[in-house]
Amino acid sequence: MSWHNTPIALMAKALAAKEVSSTELTQYFLDRIEAGKQWNAYLDVNAHLSLEQANKADQLISSGKAGQLTGIPVAHKDVFVTRGWKSTAASKILAGYQSPFDATVVANLGIPDENNPHGAGMVCLGKTNMDEFAMGSSNENSAFGPVLNPWNAAYVAGGSSGGSAAAVAAGLAPIATGTDTGGSIRQPAAFCGLTGIKPSYGRVSRYGMIAYASSLDQAGPMGKTAEDCALLLSAMSSHDPRDSTSLADSGEDYGRYLNQHWREGNTNPAKPLEGLRVGLPKEFFAEGLADDVAKSVNEAAKLLENLGATLVEVSLPKTKLSIPVYYVLAPAEASSNLSRFDGVRYGYRANGYRDLNDMYAKSRTEGFGSEVKRRIMIGTYVLCHGYYDAYYLQAQKIRRIIAADFQAAFNQCDVILGPVAPDVAWRLGEKSKDPVQMYLEDIYTLSTNLAGLPAMSVPCGFNTNNLPIGMQLIGNYFSEARLLQVAHQYQQASDWHLRPASEVA
Amino acid sequence: MKLDDVQRIAHLSRLELNQAEAEAVLPQLQAIFSLVEEMQAVDTSGLEPLAHPILFLRDLAQPMRVDQVTELDQRAENMQSAPAQHDGYFLVPKVIE
Numbered sequence: 001m002s003w004h005n006t007p008i009a010l011m012a013k014a015l016a017a018k019e020v021s022s023t024e025l026t027q028y029f030l031d032r033i034e035a036g037k038q039w040n041a042y043l044d045v046n047a048h049l050s051l052e053q054a055n056k057a058d059q060l061i062s063s064g065k066a067g068q069l070t071g072i073p074v075a076h077k078d079v080f081v082t083r084g085w086k087s088t089a090a091s092k093i094l095a096g097y098q099s100p101f102d103a104t105v106v107a108n109l110g111i112p113d114e115n116n117p118h119g120a121g122m123v124c125l126g127k128t129n130m131d132e133f134a135m136g137s138s139n140e141n142s143a144f145g146p147v148l149n150p151w152n153a154a155y156v157a158g159g160s161s162g163g164s165a166a167a168v169a170a171g172l173a174p175i176a177t178g179t180d181t182g183g184s185i186r187q188p189a190a191f192c193g194l195t196g197i198k199p200s201y202g203r204v205s206r207y208g209m210i211a212y213a214s215s216l217d218q219a220g221p222m223g224k225t226a227e228d229c230a231l232l233l234s235a236m237s238s239h240d241p242r243d244s245t246s247l248a249d250s251g252e253d254y255g256r257y258l259n260q261h262w263r264e265g266n267t268n269p270a271k272p273l274e275g276l277r278v279g280l281p282k283e284f285f286a287e288g289l290a291d292d293v294a295k296s297v298n299e300a301a302k303l304l305e306n307l308g309a310t311l312v313e314v315s316l317p318k319t320k321l322s323i324p325v326y327y328v329l330a331p332a333e334a335s336s337n338l339s340r341f342d343g344v345r346y347g348y349r350a351n352g353y354r355d356l357n358d359m360y361a362k363s364r365t366e367g368f369g370s371e372v373k374r375r376i377m378i379g380t381y382v383l384c385h386g387y388y389d390a391y392y393l394q395a396q397k398i399r400r401i402i403a404a405d406f407q408a409a410f411n412q413c414d415v416i417l418g419p420v421a422p423d424v425a426w427r428l429g430e431k432s433k434d435p436v437q438m439y440l441e442d443i444y445t446l447s448t449n450l451a452g453l454p455a456m457s458v459p460c461g462f463n464t465n466n467l468p469i470g471m472q473l474i475g476n477y478f479s480e481a482r483l484l485q486v487a488h489q490y491q492q493a494s495d496w497h498l499r500p501a502s503e504v505a
Numbered sequence: 506m507k508l509d510d511v512q513r514i515a516h517l518s519r520l521e522l523n524q525a526e527a528e529a530v531l532p533q534l535q536a537i538f539s540l541v542e543e544m545q546a547v548d549t550s551g552l553e554p555l556a557h558p559i560l561f562l563r564d565l566a567q568p569m570r571v572d573q574v575t576e577l578d579q580r581a582e583n584m585q586s587a588p589a590q591h592d593g594y595f596l597v598p599k600v601i602e
Binding site: 096097098100101200201202215216241244245247318320321323324325327328335339342343344345346347348349353355356357359360361362364365368373374376377378380381382384390391393394395396397398399400401403404434435436439449450451452453477 | 506510511514515517518519520521522530533534536537540541542543544545547549552553554555556557558559561562567568570579582583585586587588589595597598599600
């Protein structure tokens with residue numbers, strides 16, 4: 001049985017029917033991880049711990065105490081702290097760090113016990129590689145080496161959740177967690193041919209998620225299908241009193257509309273999306289978009305139209321400005337968040353120093369990578385007296401305009417459709433010399449983080465080099481279940497998401 | 506932005522840059538800030554800054570928790586990643602002679 005090509009929705013049925021055990025599934029993926037090291041998708045694997053969890057999951061299943069996801073393996077982005085596995089955010093400054101607690105996401109998905117009675121019972125396969133502190137769009141900023149794209153090892157996997165994307169695409173995990181501050185779930189999902197969703201800000205707890213830019217960071221699932229993402233997101237999302245931005249009304253069945261028609265009462269099987277208005281922002285199809293990406297996204301729009309949807313043109317006039325706004329706000333928040341790394345309580349400490357101040361500076365200088373240092377310095381600068389109003393406050397004011405522009409667009413449509421990124425994955429090293437060039441690649445994903453809206457990446461084609469193309473679906477606040485419904489209906493009528501990447505050697 | 510600015514913000518960030526590193530990072534920061542300058546053309550008079558995205562949608566009360574002990578004693582686990590410790594304390598270079 002090729003479990004690595006099996007969606008978790010089917011895996012759950014096989015576990016419930018006792019056709020396979022969690023231990024067998026876990027061993028299967030551990031073997032594939034061992035054989036698939038060339039992708040550099042994982043930073044820490046501990047077979048003993050994984051199999052221990054699988055054993056507990058099997059006991060839950062045999063005693064009739066299993067939930068729907070109990071026994072299914074999952075990989076966690078290394079930004080989530082975990083007991084047992086090292087938690088490093090792919091930074092040298094946290095090399096070897098052992099967390100005394102589990103992130104809420106990890107606990108929500110993990111094996112239930114007396115301290116965690118609502119755990120979904122999933123088995124942790126290990127921690128996936130990422131851009132250091134989630135700062136990057138290619139996974140080349142990891143202190144532990146880049147992740148390779150399973151569709152073609154000469155190309156980047158995308159970032160910052162590149163390890164999670166490559167792990168699922170190469171069949172080294174059936175599903176994975178990711179985080180998205182400016183596109184870090186959607187862009188690697190697009191580059192690796194996966195489905196991923198960044199929920200509305202506040203849906204998923206940030207407790208135990210190593211912070212990059214706290215007003216933008218949000219966690220979500222990366223998997224093979226919209227249905228799988230709905231299953232994982234439903235288990236990840238909860239109200240968490242330990243995260244002050246966690247929404248009180250978080251936690252719902254995000255899969256409840258998957259197999260329904262968009263309009264209640266419509267029973268035409270050929271037109272499940274009748275009544276759905278899909279907005280195409282003209283700024284997302286302007287200069288800079290690769291022809292083959294534009295072609296695939298337009299074909300996806302046509303398919304949605306064939307399924308009954310109506311296409312309308314909308315406008316998001318500040319799309320280009322989302323780049324400077326994001327690259328002021330995110331570094332500002334990062335410079336504050338990363339001030340905790342001082343070589344005193346945990347993490348790397350330099351070997352030689354004169355005094356306490358010198359120890360701080362040397363530990364941080366030796367511990368952080370160049371992109372992280374660049375963003376800390378940008379953030380420090382924009383928060384300086386004299387620049388604060390012109391940069392930081394001005395960016396937050398334009399952020400309000402960007403959020404309002406989305407509401408104007410949603411007066412005309414129910415979901416917004418566009419590309420995830422201007423192009424497919426690029427070659428390793430191609431853009432790493434020029435940070436601004438890399439930042440420009442984030443143009444279509446940043447604005448939803450600034451506004452706090454939910455957005456998805458869904459496979460919709462391939463370019464001539466057989467590299468995956470992703471389309472982006474953006475919904476209004478708290479409309480995750482509707483986005484997943486549209487994506488699921490699209491996936492019932494297309495097979496881009498089912499194409500497997502190259503086999504592990 | 507000039508070379509002096511780079512050294513000043515590096516110092517404020519508790520980062521060290523030698524002359525060659527500062528010279529290499531200067532044009533990168535200049536390129537980023539020429540992008541950032543595009544924000545100045547936007548008229549934002551009368552607009553409130555948006556610090557938390559959901560505040561755009563609705564008012565949020567600052568959540569308050571009940572004033573009771575919720576943390577377990579995890580001293581040993583919290584100390585296990587300390588770079589240097591002595592008698593259960595974090596050890597740092599001498600600050601006062």
